[in-house]
Amino acid sequence: MINKVVKNAKEALEGVENGMTFMLGGFGLCGIPENSISELVHLGVTDLTCISNNAGVDDFGLGLLLQKRQIKKMISSYVGENDEFERQMLSGELEVDLIPQGTLAERCRASGAGIPAFYTPAGYGTEVAEGKETREFNGKMYVLERAFDAQFAFVKAWKGDTAGNLIFKGTARNFNPMMAMAGKITVVEVEELVTVGELDPNQIHTPGIFVQRIFQGKDYEKRIEQRTVQTKE
Amino acid sequence: MINKVVKNAKEALEGVENGMTFMLGGFGLCGIPENSISELVHLGVTDLTCISNNAGVDDFGLGLLLQKRQIKKMISSYVGENDEFERQMLSGELEVDLIPQGTLAERCRASGAGIPAFYTPAGYGTEVAEGKETREFNGKMYVLERAFDAQFAFVKAWKGDTAGNLIFKGTARNFNPMMAMAGKITVVEVEELVTVGELDPNQIHTPGIFVQRIFQGKDYEKRIEQRTVQTKE
Amino acid sequence: MLSKQQIAQRIAQELQDRWYVNLGIGIPTLVANYIPEGIEVEFQSENGLLGMGPFPIEGSEDADLINAGKQTVTVLEGGSLFDSAMSFAMIRGQHVQLTVLGAMEVAQNGDIANWKIPNRMVKGMGGAMDLVASAENIIVAMMHTNKRGESKILKTCSLPLTGVGCVKKVVTNLAVLEIKNGAFYLLERAPGVSVEEIQNVTEGTLIVDGEIPEMQL
Amino acid sequence: MLSKQQIAQRIAQELQDRWYVNLGIGIPTLVANYIPEGIEVEFQSENGLLGMGPFPIEGSEDADLINAGKQTVTVLEGGSLFDSAMSFAMIRGQHVQLTVLGAMEVAQNGDIANWKIPNRMVKGMGGAMDLVASAENIIVAMMHTNKRGESKILKTCSLPLTGVGCVKKVVTNLAVLEIKNGAFYLLERAPGVSVEEIQNVTEGTLIVDGEIPEMQL
Numbered sequence: 001m002i003n004k005v006v007k008n009a010k011e012a013l014e015g016v017e018n019g020m021t022f023m024l025g026g027f028g029l030c031g032i033p034e035n036s037i038s039e040l041v042h043l044g045v046t047d048l049t050c051i052s053n054n055a056g057v058d059d060f061g062l063g064l065l066l067q068k069r070q071i072k073k074m075i076s077s078y079v080g081e082n083d084e085f086e087r088q089m090l091s092g093e094l095e096v097d098l099i100p101q102g103t104l105a106e107r108c109r110a111s112g113a114g115i116p117a118f119y120t121p122a123g124y125g126t127e128v129a130e131g132k133e134t135r136e137f138n139g140k141m142y143v144l145e146r147a148f149d150a151q152f153a154f155v156k157a158w159k160g161d162t163a164g165n166l167i168f169k170g171t172a173r174n175f176n177p178m179m180a181m182a183g184k185i186t187v188v189e190v191e192e193l194v195t196v197g198e199l200d201p202n203q204i205h206t207p208g209i210f211v212q213r214i215f216q217g218k219d220y221e222k223r224i225e226q227r228t229v230q231t232k233e
Numbered sequence: 234m235i236n237k238v239v240k241n242a243k244e245a246l247e248g249v250e251n252g253m254t255f256m257l258g259g260f261g262l263c264g265i266p267e268n269s270i271s272e273l274v275h276l277g278v279t280d281l282t283c284i285s286n287n288a289g290v291d292d293f294g295l296g297l298l299l300q301k302r303q304i305k306k307m308i309s310s311y312v313g314e315n316d317e318f319e320r321q322m323l324s325g326e327l328e329v330d331l332i333p334q335g336t337l338a339e340r341c342r343a344s345g346a347g348i349p350a351f352y353t354p355a356g357y358g359t360e361v362a363e364g365k366e367t368r369e370f371n372g373k374m375y376v377l378e379r380a381f382d383a384q385f386a387f388v389k390a391w392k393g394d395t396a397g398n399l400i401f402k403g404t405a406r407n408f409n410p411m412m413a414m415a416g417k418i419t420v421v422e423v424e425e426l427v428t429v430g431e432l433d434p435n436q437i438h439t440p441g442i443f444v445q446r447i448f449q450g451k452d453y454e455k456r457i458e459q460r461t462v463q464t465k466e
Numbered sequence: 467m468l469s470k471q472q473i474a475q476r477i478a479q480e481l482q483d484r485w486y487v488n489l490g491i492g493i494p495t496l497v498a499n500y501i502p503e504g505i506e507v508e509f510q511s512e513n514g515l516l517g518m519g520p521f522p523i524e525g526s527e528d529a530d531l532i533n534a535g536k537q538t539v540t541v542l543e544g545g546s547l548f549d550s551a552m553s554f555a556m557i558r559g560q561h562v563q564l565t566v567l568g569a570m571e572v573a574q575n576g577d578i579a580n581w582k583i584p585n586r587m588v589k590g591m592g593g594a595m596d597l598v599a600s601a602e603n604i605i606v607a608m609m610h611t612n613k614r615g616e617s618k619i620l621k622t623c624s625l626p627l628t629g630v631g632c633v634k635k636v637v638t639n640l641a642v643l644e645i646k647n648g649a650f651y652l653l654e655r656a657p658g659v660s661v662e663e664i665q666n667v668t669e670g671t672l673i674v675d676g677e678i679p680e681m682q683l
Numbered sequence: 684m685l686s687k688q689q690i691a692q693r694i695a696q697e698l699q700d701r702w703y704v705n706l707g708i709g710i711p712t713l714v715a716n717y718i719p720e721g722i723e724v725e726f727q728s729e730n731g732l733l734g735m736g737p738f739p740i741e742g743s744e745d746a747d748l749i750n751a752g753k754q755t756v757t758v759l760e761g762g763s764l765f766d767s768a769m770s771f772a773m774i775r776g777q778h779v780q781l782t783v784l785g786a787m788e789v790a791q792n793g794d795i796a797n798w799k800i801p802n803r804m805v806k807g808m809g810g811a812m813d814l815v816a817s818a819e820n821i822i823v824a825m826m827h828t829n830k831r832g833e834s835k836i837l838k839t840c841s842l843p844l845t846g847v848g849c850v851k852k853v854v855t856n857l858a859v860l861e862i863k864n865g866a867f868y869l870l871e872r873a874p875g876v877s878v879e880e881i882q883n884v885t886e887g888t889l890i891v892d893g894e895i896p897e898m899q900l
Contacts, residue, residue: 027536103596108551128595162761204764207763208725210773229524229538235484261749322805331805331807333812338767339768342768346559354817356808358848396508401766403745406765406766438766442561457755458753
C-alpha cells in the first residue's frame with residue numbers, strides 16, 4: 001500500500017502559502033481539523049480563502065484565524081455563531097460568499113468527482129442565483145453551480161490507516177468526506193492512526209486514494225457549542 | 234422507526250406494470266436482485282425499459298427477461314456477455330442505449346439527489362455526445378447529461394434492517410446504492426433481514442429513507458462469470 | 467395567542483404517518499415533542515443524521531453527535547449517519563416529506579425570507595434554501611408580528627428571499643394560514659383570538675371563507 | 684515480436700511509485716504481474732475496488748468480489764470497497780494516475796476506438812469512455828495489426844471513437860510509440876524487429892528520430 005503518513009501537522013502543512021484557497025471540514029465545531037487550524041495560526045499565512053460550512057466561534061475553530069486577520073474571504077453557508085466574523089464582514093474587512101449548504105456540499109463533491117458544474121434548485125429566485133445561469137428542467141427552475149478549486153483540504157477523521165483510508169464518527173463526518181475528495185493536497189488528521197488491515201475494506205468512508213498526507217492528531221478539545229441534555233429520571 | 238418490510242418478492246413488486254422503467258442493480262452477475270428478476274419473469278410484464286450496467290448472461294440475470302422478450306429497451310454500459318442480447322439488438326428487436334459507465338452511475342445518483350443535469354467529460358467527441366449540449370469549462374470540453382426517471386429500482390443488499398437501512402458486501406455494492414436513491418419505489422431484497430439496532434448507524438451504506446420496500450430474499454445462486462483462482466502452493 | 471410550544475403542538479398535527487421530517491432551529495425543533503399517537507415519523511438533521519433522538523442523558527453527551535442547531539443529540543436504533551452531500555441528496559431528491567422552519571417574512575405568493583437583514587444581520591442561509599427549494603411540504607412556524615408589532619404576513623417580502631413561491635402553510639401564534647391563489651386563507655384561529663384581530667396584523671391579503679374554527683390543541 | 688505477456692511487462696516499466704492504476708480487460712490485466720521492484724502502486728477496479736489483489740486461492744473465491752472483467756479477485760490489506768459513483772468520481776476526478784487499456788484502433792491525433800464495430804460487434808464502452816476522457820496518463824496495449832494484417836495504428840480512426848485526442852503512449856507487439864504533434868514517434872523496437880518492419884505495418888505517420896533502441900525486458 002502507498003504510505004501517506006507524515007510526522008505531524010507541521011510536515012502535513014508543508015507548501016501552504018499566503019493567498020491560497022483551503023477547504024476545511026466540520027459543521028459548527030463538530031469534526032473540525034483542530035490540529036491543522038492551530039498550525040495555520042502558527043504559520044501565520046494570510047490572505048486565505050477558506051471554504052468551510054461555518055466560521056467557528058470567536059475563540060475556537062476558524063475564529064482563531066479570523067482573530068489574526070489571516071482570512072481574506074470565507075465561503076460558507078452559516079456564520080451566525082461568530083461575532084468577530086460578523087463584525088469583519090459588516091465592516092467590509094472580510095469578503096464573504098454565503099451559499100446554500102447543500103450547494104456547498106455538492107460543489108465540494110463535484111470538485112473531487114470531475115464534475116465541473118451541475119444544476120440545483122437551491123437559491124433559484126434569490127440573490128444567490130444573481131449572475132448565474134438558470135434553466136428549466138421538467139417544469140422547475142434550477143441554478144448552474146460550479147466546482148471549487150482548492151489547493152489544500154484539511155480534514156478531520158476518527159480513524160485512519162497508513163494508506164489514507166478513513167472512518168468518521170457520528171455527525172463529525174459532515175463535509176469532511178467531500179472535501180477529502182476535492183483537495184489538490186488533502187491533509188487528514190485522525191484521532192487514531194492504525195496500520196493497514198485494521199479497518200474493514202467494506203466499511204471505509206473515504207478510500208485512501210483521495211488522501212495525500214495523514215497524521216496522528218493530538219490534544220483534541222472537541223468543544224461543544226450547545227450542550228443540551230436531559231437529566232436522568 | 235418506519236417499517237419497510239414486505240412479505241416477499243410478490244408483495245414487493247406490487248404495482249409493476251407493462252411499459253414501466255426500472256433500475257436494476259448489479260455489475261455483471263454480481264449484486265443483482267435475483268429474487269426481483271425472477272418475480273418479473275413470473276409476472277410476465279412486457280415493454281420494459283431497464284437501466285442496468287449489464288444485461289446478464291443468456292440464462293441468468295436480465296438474460297431471463299430478454300429470453301422472454303419482456304424488455305423493450307436497455308440502458309447499459311456493457312452488454313458483451315449476452316449473445317441473445319446482441320442478437321436482439323443487431324436485429325433491431327431491442328432498443329439499446331449504450332452510455333459510459335461513469336455517466337450511468339452519476340445519472341443514477343443525480344436522479345436520487347435532485348440534480349436534474351450535470352456536465353461530464355465522458356464521451357465528448359464520440360457518438361455518445363451526439364445531440365447533446367457540450368460546453369467548455371477551464372479549457373476542457375464536457376457533455377451535459379440528465380437524471381433518469383425510473384418508477385421502480387430493484388436493489389440487492391447483503392444486510393438490511395426493517396427500517397430499510399442497507400449494507401452491501403464487496404463489489405456487489407456497485408450500482409445498488411445509487412439506484413436505491415433513484416427509484417420512485419425502491420424495492421430491496423437482502424440476504425439477511427435484521428431488526429433495527431443490529432446495524433451500526435455509523436456504518437450504513439444506504440440510509441432507510443431511500444427504501445420503500447424490503448424483503449428477505451431466498452435461494453441465491455450468486456453465479457460467478459469468470460472463476461479465476463490460483464492453486465495453493 | 468399560542469405559546470411557542472403550542473405553535474409546535476399545532477404543527478405536529480400536520481405530521482403524517484411514515485413521513486421523514488426536517489425540523490429547523492427554534493420553534494420547529496419543539497415539534498418533536500408532540501408527535502401524535504399512532505404515527506411513526508423520522509427526523510432528519512441536515513448535518514448528517516437520520517433517526518434523530520432526544521437530547522442525551524446528562525454525562526453521555528458526545529461532541530461528535532449534534533443536530534443542525536449544534537445541540538447535542540442522540541441517534542435512535544435504526545438511525546443512520548452520513549455526509550453532507552448524502553444529506554442534501556435526501557433533501558433535494560424529495561425523500562424528506564416535510565420541512566418545518568422559521569421565517570422573518572412570508573408573502574402571499576409563497577415567498578419566504580429568513581436568512582438576511584442587509585447591513586445588519588447576516589448569518590447565512592445554512593440548509594434553508596435547499597430545504598425550501600425542494601420539499602413538497604413546507605410549514606413555516608413563526609410569530610405573526612415582529613417585536614414592533616408589524617405584520618410578518620405580507621403582500622411581498624421586503625427582505626432578501628430564501629425561496630420563491632414555495633410556502634403553502636403557515637402556523638403563527640395567532641392563526642393557521644394556507645397560501646393559495648396568491649393569498650392567505652385563514653384556516654384556524656388560536657383559542658380566544660378573533661378573525662378581526664388576525665386581520666389587523668395581516669398585511670397580506672387574508673381570505674376569510676365562512677366560519678373559522680378555533681384550533682384544537 | 685512481443686507476446687501479450689511481454690507487452691504487459693514493457694508497460695509495467697511505465698509505472699511510477701505511488702500511482703493508482705486502472706487496468707483494462709485483456710493484456711492490461713497482465714501488467715499487475717510485472718510491477719517493478721521498489722515501486723508501490725495500487726490497482727483500482729472501476730466496479731468498486733481499490734487495492735485489488737491477486738486471484739483467490741482455489742476454494743476461497745467469492746461471487747461478491749470480482750474485478751471489472753468479472754473475474755474473482757481479492758482485496759489487499761488497506762484496500763477499500765465502494766459504489767460505482769464513488770469509483771468514477773476517482774476516475775473523472777483524476778485521482779487515478781494511469782489507465783492502461785486495449786484498443787481496436789489508435790490514430791495519430793490521439794483518438795482511440797475500442798467499443799463498437801457498427802452492425803457487427805456492439806459490446807458497449809463500459810468504463811472506457813470515462814477513463815480515457817479523464818486520465819492524465821493513458822497507455823494503450825494492443826497488437827500492431829489486426830487478424831488480416833492491417834495496421835491498427837492509423838492516420839484517422841475508422842471506427843466509432845471512445846475518446847478524442849487522449850492517447851499519448853501505445854505499446855504494441857512491435858513497438859513503443861509516443862503520440863505528439865499529430866504523429867506517432869517511434870521510441871523503441873521489440874527485440875529483433877526492424878524499424879522498416881514497423882514502418883510497413885504503421886498506416887499513420889511514423890516519426891523515426893535517430894537510432895531507435897530495442898526494448899529492455
